[in-house]
Amino acid sequence: MRAEDDFTRRAGALLRAAANDLKRDDENAERELGLEKGTFAEYCAGTRPVTWELMRRAAEVWPLDERDLLPGHDDCPAGVRVMRHEESRAGGRVLSRGGEPYYEYRDTAMSRIASYRPEWIRMLRVVEDDDPDNPLVQWNRGHLLYQFTYFIGPVNYYYRWNGVSACVPMDTGDSVWGLPFAPHSFTSRSATEPACILALTYGGSLLGDAQRELAVLGNATTRALAIPLDEHARRPGAMIRSFMDAGAVTVAELADRTGLSPERAGELAEGATHPDTKELDLLAHALGVSVRDLLPPRTETAGGISLQHARDARSWVWPGEDAPAYRITRLAGDPLHPHTSALQVDVLASAAGRSAPLTTYQHQYLYVLGDQPVTMCWEFAGRQAEETLTPGDSAYVRPQVPITFAATGEGGRPRVLLLRISGSVTPEVRYAVGTMAPGGVDRYVAEDRLWYS
Numbered sequence: 001m002r003a004e005d006d007f008t009r010r011a012g013a014l015l016r017a018a019a020n021d022l023k024r025d026d027e028n029a030e031r032e033l034g035l036e037k038g039t040f041a042e043y044c045a046g047t048r049p050v051t052w053e054l055m056r057r058a059a060e061v062w063p064l065d066e067r068d069l070l071p072g073h074d075d076c077p078a079g080v081r082v083m084r085h086e087e088s089r090a091g092g093r094v095l096s097r098g099g100e101p102y103y104e105y106r107d108t109a110m111s112r113i114a115s116y117r118p119e120w121i122r123m124l125r126v127v128e129d130d131d132p133d134n135p136l137v138q139w140n141r142g143h144l145l146y147q148f149t150y151f152i153g154p155v156n157y158y159y160r161w162n163g164v165s166a167c168v169p170m171d172t173g174d175s176v177w178g179l180p181f182a183p184h185s186f187t188s189r190s191a192t193e194p195a196c197i198l199a200l201t202y203g204g205s206l207l208g209d210a211q212r213e214l215a216v217l218g219n220a221t222t223r224a225l226a227i228p229l230d231e232h233a234r235r236p237g238a239m240i241r242s243f244m245d246a247g248a249v250t251v252a253e254l255a256d257r258t259g260l261s262p263e264r265a266g267e268l269a270e271g272a273t274h275p276d277t278k279e280l281d282l283l284a285h286a287l288g289v290s291v292r293d294l295l296p297p298r299t300e301t302a303g304g305i306s307l308q309h310a311r312d313a314r315s316w317v318w319p320g321e322d323a324p325a326y327r328i329t330r331l332a333g334d335p336l337h338p339h340t341s342a343l344q345v346d347v348l349a350s351a352a353g354r355s356a357p358l359t360t361y362q363h364q365y366l367y368v369l370g371d372q373p374v375t376m377c378w379e380f381a382g383r384q385a386e387e388t389l390t391p392g393d394s395a396y397v398r399p400q401v402p403i404t405f406a407a408t409g410e411g412g413r414p415r416v417l418l419l420r421i422s423g424s425v426t427p428e429v430r431y432a433v434g435t436m437a438p439g440g441v442d443r444y445v446a447e448d449r450l451w452y453s
């Protein structure tokens with residue numbers, strides 16, 4: 001199917017799903033949207049393209065947004081979308097800070113399917129110390145996107161959290177993961193050696209629907225909904241209170257449901273102490289939720305970042321010692337983002353031994369590091385494909401697409417950086433899809449019929 005037809009079909013399915021949600025049959029929809037009799041089914045089937053005018057009209061008369069009717073574009077129909085080094089280089093641009101050239105930016109592989117904004121960046125400012133207050137260092141104001149950074153060469157990394165600035169001298173293979181809106185900067189420690197980073201920014205579930213919803217709800221509501229993770233708050237109190245609010249549950253009622261004393265129930269709801277395992281179970285049952293819904297996540301960030309030096313990074317061979325295809329090194333990340341994984345893959349297998357597919361539920365970004373080309377094979381929609389990637393090439397890989405790497409040349413040891421992220425398909429969504437009635441998944445992905453017949 002042509003990408004355009006597929007887009008039209010998905011737009012039709014969204015229109016049908018919206019009409020179903022609002023309990024409109026074709027006749028009602030046609031009347032309310034001012035459509036000719038018999039055309040609504042054609043729009044929904046994708047045989048007649050949904051127009052901007054129709055979306056505008058729907059957003060006017062129905063309680064939905066135009067965006068709810070807009071499908072996504074699929075710019076990766078082959079499963080993998082490659083961006084060549086030459087294309088990255090040609091799109092390079094120098095950005096100045098304080099009136100002087102500071103960074104050279106080059107785009108690398110992006111896709112409309114995932115929230116990656118991965119840039120290759122060369123540091124143009126050279127410093128001779130690691131002083132965070134060096135006036136040559138130009139700080140940004142921080143940005144919304146999470147940032148995973150992989151370092152290549154003698155790069156100084158600067159970060160600021162709560163007004164405290166720091167500088168860490170980094171080298172090839174070091175990496176860092178940082179929280180949104182924390183100011184940071186990078187410089188080079190050498191006028192001759194290349195000093196670059198791969199600044200892999202991504203929004204994950206912060207972008208898209210959540211941001212739009214909160215933008216409408218406003219500042220005060222967003223602040224009220226925010227759950228801080230400071231030292232004192234690493235207890236389930238905030239979520240217990242949320243579920244108590246949701247169900248209009250009093251402390252007395254919570255005590256009654258759990259069998260705990262009112263004092264103890266109050267303490268736990270306040271987050272004054274940590275419940276033990278038995279109490280967690282009682283609370284979950286009492287509130288009609290799962291234990292996981294009560295538990296706050298963990299973070300290992302300090303100063304807004306999690307830092308991983310290459311010298312003490314964990315590495316292991318995959319899939320096993322007896323036939324190792326890759327040496328995997330775990331790069332920076334944080335438990336706050338359990339569905340983000342950054343890996344350095346050193347390819348040990350030559351073309352003959354390529355039989356170790358790497359598959360994940362996440363969106364994948366890859367960048368060919370080092371100086372060796374690598375052959376990548378993948379399988380998508382029943383088709384096998386193969387590409388030789390050279391250093392500086394990058395690619396986006398759809399979730400669940402198995403990929404294998406092999407050294408292209410004799411005796412080479414290619415090195416590939418993988419950054420894997422989840423998008424809007426959170427575990428909540430995965431469980432929800434997994435518990436649909438039989439036949440539900442196909443209709444969720446593309447509703448093609450009235451909800452009754």
Ligand SMILES: [Fe+2]
Pocket residue numbers: 143147184199
């Ligand atoms: Fe950044």
